[in-house]
Amino acid sequence: MSLKLIVGNKTYSSWSLRPWLALSAAGIAFEEEVVPLDTDAFRARLGALGAAGRVPVLVDGDALVWESLAIIDWAAERHPGLWPSDPRARALARSIATEMHAGFSAVRSELPMNLARPAEPRALSPKGEADVARILGIWGQARARFGAGGPFLFGGFSAADAMFAPVAARFHTYQVPLDAVGAAYVAAIHAEPNFVRWRTAALAEPWVVAEDEIDWPLVKR
Numbered sequence: 741m742s743l744k745l746i747v748g749n750k751t752y753s754s755w756s757l758r759p760w761l762a763l764s765a766a767g768i769a770f771e772e773e774v775v776p777l778d779t780d781a782f783r784a785r786l787g788a789l790g791a792a793g794r795v796p797v798l799v800d801g802d803a804l805v806w807e808s809l810a811i812i813d814w815a816a817e818r819h820p821g822l823w824p825s826d827p828r829a830r831a832l833a834r835s836i837a838t839e840m841h842a843g844f845s846a847v848r849s850e851l852p853m854n855l856a857r858p859a860e861p862r863a864l865s866p867k868g869e870a871d872v873a874r875i876l877g878i879w880g881q882a883r884a885r886f887g888a889g890g891p892f893l894f895g896g897f898s899a900a901d902a903m904f905a906p907v908a909a910r911f912h913t914y915q916v917p918l919d920a921v922g923a924a925y926v927a928a929i930h931a932e933p934n935f936v937r938w939r940t941a942a943l944a945e946p947w948v949v950a951e952d953e954i955d956w957p958l959v960k961r
C-alpha cells in the first residue's frame with residue numbers, strides 16, 4: 741500500500757518533523773513529499789486534499805491522517821513501542837506530548853524553528869521564559885522517573901521525543917540557558933540518527949527566509 745507523508749520545508753516546519761521522526765523511528769517505510777510553505781503550490785496541494793490545509797498530512801492509500809499527534813498515533817498503532825510500555829510512563833508520555841501539541845505558544849512564536857539559523861541567543865518574554873521553565877520541568881520529571889534506559893525522555897526514543905525534538909532544536913538555535921538534564925537531552929536529540937538525516941536535508945533545501953527572522957514569504961536562495 742502506498743504511504744506518503746506530506747511535509748513543509750524541513751528547515752522551518754516543526755510540526756512536520758514530529759511525525760516524520762515517529763514514522764522513521766518506528767521503521768515504517770514511507771514516501772515523503774516536501775511542499776514549500778506559503779506558496780501557491782502549497783495552497784493548491786493542501787487545499788485540494790480535504791484535510792486541514794496544513795502540513796503534515798499522511799496519505800495512507802485513500803485515507804488521510806492530519807495533525808501531527810494523530811499521525812504519531814497512527815504510527816504507534818503499527819509499532820506499539822513508540823509509546824513507553826510501562827503504563828505510568830506511557831501516561832506521562834501521552835500527557836506531555838499532548839501538552840506540547842496544545843501549548844507553549846510563546847516558545848513557538850518567539851523561537852521559531854529555523855535549522856539553518858546560526859546558533860545565537862535571543863531574549864524571551866516572561867511568557868516565553870515560563871514556557872522554557874515548564875519544558876525543562878517536564879524533561880526533568882520524565883528523565884528522573886523513566887529515563888534510566890537511554891538518553892531520551894523515557895530512555896529509548898519515543899513518541900514524546902518526536903513531539904519535543906523541534907523544541908530541542910529551538911533551544912540549541914537560540915542558545916537557551918538550560919539545566920544539565922536539558923542540555924544533555926538537547927545533545928541527545930541532535931545526535932539521534934533520524935534527526936540528523938532531517939537536519940542534513942534541511943540544510944540542503946533551496947529556500948531561505950528573506951531576513952534573519954522567520955517571516956514569509958520564503959525566497960529562493
Ligand SMILES: N[C@@H](CCC(=O)N[C@@H](CS)C(=O)NCC(=O)O)C(=O)O
Pocket residue numbers: 748752753754755756777778793794795796806807808809841
Ligand atoms: N496542529 C497542527 C499544526 C500544523 C501546522 O500549523 N503546520 C504549519 C507548518 S509547520 C502549516 O501548515 N502552516 C501553513 C498554514 O497554516 O497555512 C499539527 O499538529 O499538525
